[in-house]
Amino acid sequence: MNLASLDLNLVVALRALLEERNVTRAGRRVGLSQPAMSAALARLRRHFDDDLLSRVGGHYELTALGQVLMDRTSTACDLLERLFTSQADFDPATESREITIVASDYAVAVYGAELARTLHREAPGIRLRFTQTPSGIVEAAGTLLSTTDGLLMPHGIISDFPTTELYRDGWVFLVAEDNAEVGEHLTTDDLARLPWVTYRRIYDAPAVRQLGMLGIEPRVEVSVDSFQLLPFMVAGTRRIALIQELLAEKLRGLAPVRVMRPPYEAVPLQEALWWHPVHTHDAAHIWLRETAARVAATVAPGQAIHGTDEGDPEDRSREG
Template structure:
């Protein structure tokens, strides 16, 4: 296979031009003067036999070919950078690399402490950057994966069969309410689930969680009374109310100490399979492979959830 004879630096300039749609700003982005960027654009136009940028009024617009190229260049450059940055070996004891992990607060509460301990033990000069999830986890997970080393979310939120992933640990859903809530007994019917008012997390971000998908398959939609962008405080918000909550068993601890009781659901919800996902372009990165090995080992060491089932 032969590659077209185009300077790879021009590809970087092309990406900046298509993103900025402005010669001066594109040049500033890649460190070129305005004449240098104009010369690069002229070479690109000759190569593609297309204007790429066309002036319409006082601004530049992308040609159809440029629009198609813009949609591919971001991912292509990310993969190319991964290939060119590949190293034959990785020494965790000597690295000062920063690893970025995107996850929910529930995952951070469970996985964070042992992962921090493992990374600082094996790579004392490395750093961990834990980031909250954003809407891309459901709208464009591949774009999110390009910005982080690992994305830890449950299986079932999206379908990316060709994306590398590894299961870390499993959790279960617990339904609970305030101990003083006399509006429901110890077991709910489907009608009770539909009629109840719930404290729910990330309603706009994770609209098709596996738990709600399982209930929706039975024709039941939960009514959200309180929305909060957190998993770790869900149970505390039902105290003193008739509200119900579904939350992760690993976060439950001793329910009686928080004045809560478990309420049995009419159906068995699917388990929560927390999974680490990574962008395909990171396959050649030995540092990334090391991080995956560490986080997998940490997940395997968590064991089974052991929440109190006190009523």
């Protein structure tokens, strides 16, 4: 397909048609007359060799291809908007825009809150929006990064995208204060014997995947969508949970639990800001990446990883 031969205005028209499922409303949305939008629909039908919209009774429904195109068209429009709003210069003190970062509740609590305070002081016109990391992030990383400003996530889950390195964190276990089955030190037998509370998919964390090398398969009793719920799911039970050390410190005292060291050398968490290559030379995003790295030094003193890695993604994936 020769992109130069395509009318990219049709992408905007296609999105409106698929979302509105009505030619008149779609035309009104993008500023086209009803005849002009009908002509655009005819061109799109010829291009895709599909009706896209089919009449069912008194209304239109999407065809199978139309359903597929709706999500892809939305992503394409978001990416084009980000591409054509790229800036050569950026003044954080005067600019007004929204920055969207995908992150878990752990990353927001430990790092995102400090990033938000820094932006509040230095860039009062910037609106910072955090959205929850989707469960299918491994499969959808490319699409997600193309429509947002970045993703806060440790190495070991996704790869092959540019990163700005932030900070390191360790892992600890939570055990109920009244759990008499666990002594002063946690043992590998405890990990195999006791039920677990986990965040979503247990094997997402490299520190948990290590257990397989020790011959331990965690027995998951409860799974939650929030790292900050782990202490409350452990308190008053026989359960244990693996949690990031910096978050455990922030949550200390909120639930009657003990914080214990792993009985094995857990791989440390290396947090990073992942971003799409479309942002590489955008002045606003360069400022965001530099600010993110600077803030990381205040989150975990002595553990920040300074600098932005903008080299070969394959090299980064091997290092991560």
